Amino acid sequence: MAEGRVVGIDLGTTNSLVAYMQGDAPVVIPGVDGSNLVPSVVALDPIPEDGSGRPTVTVGNSARKALIETPERVIYSVKRLMGRGLEEIQNELRLFPFRLADDVEAGEVPRIQLGELRFTPPEISAYILRQLKRNAERFFGAPVTQAVITVPAYFNDAQRQATKDAGRMAGLDVLRLVNEPTAAALAYGLDRARQGTLAVYDLGGGTFDISILKLREGIFEVQSTNGDTHLGGDDIDNLLMAIALDEVHAEHGVDLRAHPGAVQAVRKAAIDAKIRLSTEPAAHFDIELPNGDRYQREIPRAVFELLIEPILDRTAGPCKQALTDAGVSPEDIDEVVLVGGSTRIPAVRQLVDDLFHLSQRGKKPHIELNPDEVVALGAAVQADILAGASTTTEEMLLLDVTPLSLGIEALGGTVARIIQRNSTIPASATEHFTTGVDGQTNVAIHVVQGERELAADCRSLARFDLKGIPPMSAGLPRIEVKFLIDADGILQVSAREQRSGKAAEIEVKPTYGLTDEQVESMILDSFDHAEDDFAKRLLIEARNEAESILSKVQQARQNPAWAHLTGEEQASIDAARDRLAAVVPGDDSSVIRAATLALDQATRTLADRMMDAAVTEAIRGKTMSEAGEELGDSITAPHPMAAAEFK
Amino acid sequence: MFKVVDSAVPVACWSCSVAHNESTLFCPHCSKIQPPPGGDYFSVFGLDPRLNIDLDALEQEFHRLSRKLHPDRFARARENEQQWSLADTALLNDAYRTLKDPLRRTEYLLKLHGAEIGEEHAGKDRRDISRVPADLLEEVFDLNMQLEEMRMAHEMGESDPSLEASLSEAKRKFTGLQEAVDRDLRVQWQAWDEGNDTTRQATQNMMVSLLDRRRYLSNLVRDVSETLGA
Numbered sequence: 001m002a003e004g005r006v007v008g009i010d011l012g013t014t015n016s017l018v019a020y021m022q023g024d025a026p027v028v029i030p031g032v033d034g035s036n037l038v039p040s041v042v043a044l045d046p047i048p049e050d051g052s053g054r055p056t057v058t059v060g061n062s063a064r065k066a067l068i069e070t071p072e073r074v075i076y077s078v079k080r081l082m083g084r085g086l087e088e089i090q091n092e093l094r095l096f097p098f099r100l101a102d103d104v105e106a107g108e109v110p111r112i113q114l115g116e117l118r119f120t121p122p123e124i125s126a127y128i129l130r131q132l133k134r135n136a137e138r139f140f141g142a143p144v145t146q147a148v149i150t151v152p153a154y155f156n157d158a159q160r161q162a163t164k165d166a167g168r169m170a171g172l173d174v175l176r177l178v179n180e181p182t183a184a185a186l187a188y189g190l191d192r193a194r195q196g197t198l199a200v201y202d203l204g205g206g207t208f209d210i211s212i213l214k215l216r217e218g219i220f221e222v223q224s225t226n227g228d229t230h231l232g233g234d235d236i237d238n239l240l241m242a243i244a245l246d247e248v249h250a251e252h253g254v255d256l257r258a259h260p261g262a263v264q265a266v267r268k269a270a271i272d273a274k275i276r277l278s279t280e281p282a283a284h285f286d287i288e289l290p291n292g293d294r295y296q297r298e299i300p301r302a303v304f305e306l307l308i309e310p311i312l313d314r315t316a317g318p319c320k321q322a323l324t325d326a327g328v329s330p331e332d333i334d335e336v337v338l339v340g341g342s343t344r345i346p347a348v349r350q351l352v353d354d355l356f357h358l359s360q361r362g363k364k365p366h367i368e369l370n371p372d373e374v375v376a377l378g379a380a381v382q383a384d385i386l387a388g389a390s391t392t393t394e395e396m397l398l399l400d401v402t403p404l405s406l407g408i409e410a411l412g413g414t415v416a417r418i419i420q421r422n423s424t425i426p427a428s429a430t431e432h433f434t435t436g437v438d439g440q441t442n443v444a445i446h447v448v449q450g451e452r453e454l455a456a457d458c459r460s461l462a463r464f465d466l467k468g469i470p471p472m473s474a475g476l477p478r479i480e481v482k483f484l485i486d487a488d489g490i491l492q493v494s495a496r497e498q499r500s501g502k503a504a505e506i507e508v509k510p511t512y513g514l515t516d517e518q519v520e521s522m523i524l525d526s527f528d529h530a531e532d533d534f535a536k537r538l539l540i541e542a543r544n545e546a547e548s549i550l551s552k553v554q555q556a557r558q559n560p561a562w563a564h565l566t567g568e569e570q571a572s573i574d575a576a577r578d579r580l581a582a583v584v585p586g587d588d589s590s591v592i593r594a595a596t597l598a599l600d601q602a603t604r605t606l607a608d609r610m611m612d613a614a615v616t617e618a619i620r621g622k623t624m625s626e627a628g629e630e631l632g633d634s635i636t637a638p639h640p641m642a643a644a645e646f647k
Numbered sequence: 648m649f650k651v652v653d654s655a656v657p658v659a660c661w662s663c664s665v666a667h668n669e670s671t672l673f674c675p676h677c678s679k680i681q682p683p684p685g686g687d688y689f690s691v692f693g694l695d696p697r698l699n700i701d702l703d704a705l706e707q708e709f710h711r712l713s714r715k716l717h718p719d720r721f722a723r724a725r726e727n728e729q730q731w732s733l734a735d736t737a738l739l740n741d742a743y744r745t746l747k748d749p750l751r752r753t754e755y756l757l758k759l760h761g762a763e764i765g766e767e768h769a770g771k772d773r774r775d776i777s778r779v780p781a782d783l784l785e786e787v788f789d790l791n792m793q794l795e796e797m798r799m800a801h802e803m804g805e806s807d808p809s810l811e812a813s814l815s816e817a818k819r820k821f822t823g824l825q826e827a828v829d830r831d832l833r834v835q836w837q838a839w840d841e842g843n844d845t846t847r848q849a850t851q852n853m854m855v856s857l858l859d860r861r862r863y864l865s866n867l868v869r870d871v872s873e874t875l876g877a
Contacts, residue, residue, distance in 0.1 A: 175722050176719070176722065216710070217710070219710050219713070219714075221710075382719075385719055386719055386722035386723070387722075387723070388720065388722065388723065397713060397714055397717055397719060398719065399713060399717075423740070423744055424740040424743070424744065425740070426718065426733050426734075426736045426737035426740060427737055427740050427741060427744075428734075428737040428738070428741055429741075484733070484734070484737055485737075486718070486733055487717075487718040487719070487733070487736075
């Protein structure tokens with residue numbers, strides 16, 4: 001194929017995923033550890049003391065482990081900080097253990113201190129995106145440079161721009177930003193020709209979205225959207241954490257808030273409890289304190305539901321507003337789709353049932369697709385639509401809307417709305433401006449986003465100066481300014497002085513966000529682009545994987561399960577091992593990969609036997625993880641020897 | 648985020664050089680996308696400027712054109728085709744949003760004919776006594792008092808069921824008045840679509856005042872709904 005694949009990426013608050021269209025169905029691309037989910041956690045590795053080499057970072061599961069050991073070098077939930085100003089981030093950080101760099105000035109994009117270094121939120125996100133890009137490249141054995149990335153529908157202009165910047169820093173050409181609930185609708189709309197009105201309720205780790213869509217002959221037309229970019233599973237975790245920390249303080253006289261590692265241990269216990277409470281009537285907290293005491297507490301589900309009720313109730317208002325804006329009643333909604341890990345909570349399902357009168361109409365919400373994966377799957381569908389080369393999606397088209405009204409500040413600080421919320425995008429508006437003083441050559445315009453009447457209560461997008469207006473009497477120049485919200489939901493502005501016909505020069509000061517030059521300087525590593533270096537990297541990775549499986553096969557010969565194999569099975573493993581050992585020194589990564597895969601296949605029976613043995617051990621009293629460690633691999637991996645799974 | 652876009656319109660198709668009508672989205676000769684045409688919103692859909700329109704047909708045409716024009720169809724096209732797809736689709740969406748809504752459509756057509764229609768002053772109309780339709784003066788005065796009382800009650804955390812009932816009743820009444828305006832407007836639509844230049848001036852004046860009254864009423868209803876819902 002002359003043009004590379006386009007992948008779909010769900011850049012989530014808690015987990016991120018990359019997916020692509022395999023034939024006529026979207027599938028998630030697993031990471032090296034076989035897991036589909038890459039935790040959105042980034043850890044700064046220790047910096048070499050001799051000052052040599054560039055700082056490196058770890059992303060995903062291994063970064064999550066660092067969270068308890070070296071919390072000051074780790075960041076999670078960075079999505080909540082994207083596109084936000086200093087003040088907003090300071091509010092946000094009261095709930096999270098991260099520190100702002102101490103030299104941040106008002107008007108700058110805030111930077112977070114990680115160990116010795118400072119990073120802007122888009123840079124952190126770029127590391128996550130780069131990991132997903134690498135996972136996809138490893139999977140395809142070819143460079144991946146184009147992607148669709150999903151964002152919460154209720155993200156504003158600055159948050160969208162920050163996400164696009166992160167893509168660019170990670171070496172990705174972001175072909176489109178797609179709203180998460182709409183992506184979920186695409187994933188559901190693929191398997192059959194659905195018609196009718198659909199509501200997507202998306203309660204994720206950090207954000208809440210509701211979208212109402214009309215489906216007709218492959219056209220997915222969003223009618224309205226609403227939400228809260230500050231509402232999600234994180235809030236539940238933080239609430240349970242706060243309760244536990246307060247109780248520990250009161251009952252044991254220990255203030256754990258002073259111990260970042262202990263706070264993370266409590267956070268992990270809170271998350272585990274929350275997850276258990278979705279299936280069990282009660283969950284237990286049992287945490288060892290630094291002084292050797294134990295904090296033990298049982299939370300019955302009824303108590304949990306009472307605690308989280310105020311959080312869940314905050315989703316009701318946006319749902320009602322979305323219905324009103326779409327001009328429909330709950331009875332008009334034919335189907336409801338649930339998205340996001342937090343929709344596994346029974347109380348959330350009950351709330352959705354009540355809001356849309358589901359069970360009284362004999363309906364159930366759609367949960368057939370994994371709520372953690374459905375957004376990435378939909379992103380892959382949109383990627384396929386953009387690639388334009390598939391018959392599966394050629395009849396499909398997404399018509400999305402802008403979630404917030406666009407306005408300009410008028411006299412007296414009021415807002416003149418020029419594009420209403422829920423307008424189908426791309427959308428545009430043309431406004432005319434003139435001068436108030438004779439000979440005036442500049443006009444300043446303040447653009448805001450939001451629904452409030454006063455500009456000060458809305459979100460400031462940018463202030464810009466129309467410059468170079470020919471000097472004329474006051475009121476004579478006629479400057480036409482065109483505001484256009486593109487298909488990504490991002491504003492573009494152009495201006496013309498109509499009497500002279502000249503394009504006016506615009507100087508823009510975005511209220512939040514990086515300049516082009518700043519983004520350019522933050523591009524992670526240029527070698528990701530070069531074909532040459534790409535081949536080199538693939539080779540190194542292929543060799544590492546080969547060495548790893550060879551050493552595991554060597555170890556496995558000592559395992560009792562080896563003796564249970566037939567002579568034929570043993571011979572075929574040996575043959576595959578010898579073949580791989582022979583090609584590893586070569587420099588064709590695809591040959592090494594093929595031989596690795598062959599050895600992996602040849603050892604399947606052996607691996608299954610070893611797994612069975614491990615499970616028997618576990619039942620005899622050992623823990624699963626101890627048994628897993630003896631196998632030299634995590635027992636949660638899909639195949640104990642699988643170093644790689646590729647096509 | 649911001650860039651200056653040049654929107655000069657060529658007379659000949661940029662791709663095949665065959666001259667074409669400026670108001671077309673696609674070249675009739677080679678079918679390539681063209682820069683945004685200069686016509687009005689009705690011409691985007693190939694419609695005559697009329698107030699009574701077939702909304703189902705409008706939606707179908709909107710979907711048909713969206714399939715051809717949308718930036719998703721040009722994700723890997725040349726830079727200038729991407730820009731035109733963006734601008735053309737924005738025009739299509741703006742046109743559809745305006746024409747599918749009866750009030751926006753009426754306002755738009757009247758403005759095309761040079762009518763001056765009051766600008767939106769969200770939420771402020773109610774306090775400006777000169778904007779109150781004369782026949783509603785007394786009722787609006789009472790309603791404003793009740794709304795103020797209701798807001799105070801909310802602030803004190805109190806509920807006043809009789810006040811609530813009376814506001815709900817007012818909301819029903821003003822919603823009914825809105826519907827009456829809509830019916831009157833439809834009668835004028837008919838007159839406009841069938842009229843000629845001489846009869847249209849009277850129809851136009853009638854519609855402008857109906858639109859003013861309609862906007863006043865809908866702001867009032869929204870204020871009451873918001874106060875009741877708070």
